[in-house]
Amino acid sequence: xxxxxxxxxxxxxxxxxxxxxxxxxxxxxxxxxxxxxxxxxxxxxxxxxxxxxxxxxxxxxxxxxxxxxxxxxxxxxxxxxxxxxxxxxxxxxxxxxxxxxxxxxxxxxxxxxxxxxxxxxxxxxxxxxxxxxxxxxxxxxxxxxxxxxxxxxxxxxxxxxxxxxxxxxxxxxxxxxxxxxxxxxxxxxxxxxxxxxxxxxxxxxxxxxxxxxxxxxxxxxxxxxxxxxxxxxxxxxxxxxxxxxxxxxxxxxxxxxxxxxxxxxxxxxxxxxxxxxxxxxxxxxxxxxxxxxxxx
Numbered sequence: 001x002x003x004x005x006x007x008x009x010x011x012x013x014x015x016x017x018x019x020x021x022x023x024x025x026x027x028x029x030x031x032x033x034x035x036x037x038x039x040x041x042x043x044x045x046x047x048x049x050x051x052x053x054x055x056x057x058x059x060x061x062x063x064x065x066x067x068x069x070x071x072x073x074x075x076x077x078x079x080x081x082x083x084x085x086x087x088x089x090x091x092x093x094x095x096x097x098x099x100x101x102x103x104x105x106x107x108x109x110x111x112x113x114x115x116x117x118x119x120x121x122x123x124x125x126x127x128x129x130x131x132x133x134x135x136x137x138x139x140x141x142x143x144x145x146x147x148x149x150x151x152x153x154x155x156x157x158x159x160x161x162x163x164x165x166x167x168x169x170x171x172x173x174x175x176x177x178x179x180x181x182x183x184x185x186x187x188x189x190x191x192x193x194x195x196x197x198x199x200x201x202x203x204x205x206x207x208x209x210x211x212x213x214x215x216x217x218x219x220x221x222x223x224x225x226x227x228x229x230x231x232x233x234x235x236x237x238x239x240x241x242x243x244x245x246x247x248x249x250x251x252x253x254x255x256x257x258x259x260x261x262x263x264x265x266x267x268x269x270x271x272x273x274x275x276x277x278x279x280x281x282x283x284x285x286x287x288x289x290x291x292x293x294x295x296x
Contacts, residue, residue: 005057005060006057006060009054009057012053013050013053013054016049016050016053017050019046020043020046020047020050020102023039023042023043023046024043024095024098024099027040027043027095040094040098043098043102044078044082044098044101046102047078047098047101047105048075048078050102050105051071051075051078051105051109054109055067055068055070055071055109055112058109058112066116070108070112070116070120073123074105074108074109074123077104077126077130078101078104078105081097081100081101082101084134085097088134089134089137104126107122108122108123108126129189136193147201147204148201149197149201150197150198150202151198153194153195153197153198153201154194154198154218156191156194157190157191157194157222158218158221158222158225160187160190160194161187161191161222161225161226161229163178163187164176164178164187164188164229164231165225165228165229168229175229175230175231176188176229176231176234188226188231191222191238192237192238192241195218195219195241195242196241196245198218199215199218199219199242199245200245200249202214202215202218203215203245203246203249204249207249207250212249212250212255215242215245216242216246219238219239219242222238223235223238223239223242226238242259243256243259243260244256246259
């Protein structure tokens, strides 16, 4: 019975993810505010259902009470973010907020599956980062001078990533952070913000091809430093942030399409260059084959 529930959950989760994606595109196209509101509500229900199914399956397999605790904390985060954004930033894009909640839910599910203690640590960081996200727009709105620090953001981001590349300690095959007096700092998290600030400052008034090229070169330097640190996951996050900002600034689909094509090629190159990438692909294949064998 347990195995049946586990196998069935895979199809239900896949179905929910497909519906969520379709609803995201539908919300972007929908002009009627009431209908868009219903779409967003359906997405929130899908997020809650996916979390419930995933955490229930983990509890069913492992029987750990801490799994229920992580489920409740994740639900509290999602509902809290939804309420706070509607109260504080009423003009915020709730489609973007819903997608953020879905992706963060997936990350918490994966972390809980790997280690509840690590998931709890990341949850604390997530809560603190979200609080910072609520504060930053106010700082930007009040601090008019911040928009003139475009190239300082670029230098800061590159400098922080370079420090990690040179002085960081290796974890899981990648240099992720540095340690100072027993305290670990993951500077790439701050560099994500400085990169977005740089690109926003570069493209806020002039989104011409020349400025797009400048922004692309700086973003590429960030990504290449991360690749040199073998932190490919973070490099992918930086690249996706670059793609989103470029599209929002220019509204030209060819830029993200070209970027995604380049990323696809880079993934193939990474597979042949980095052994830990091949190991993870092999592990994924083994698990897929194991799951198919168990189902049959």
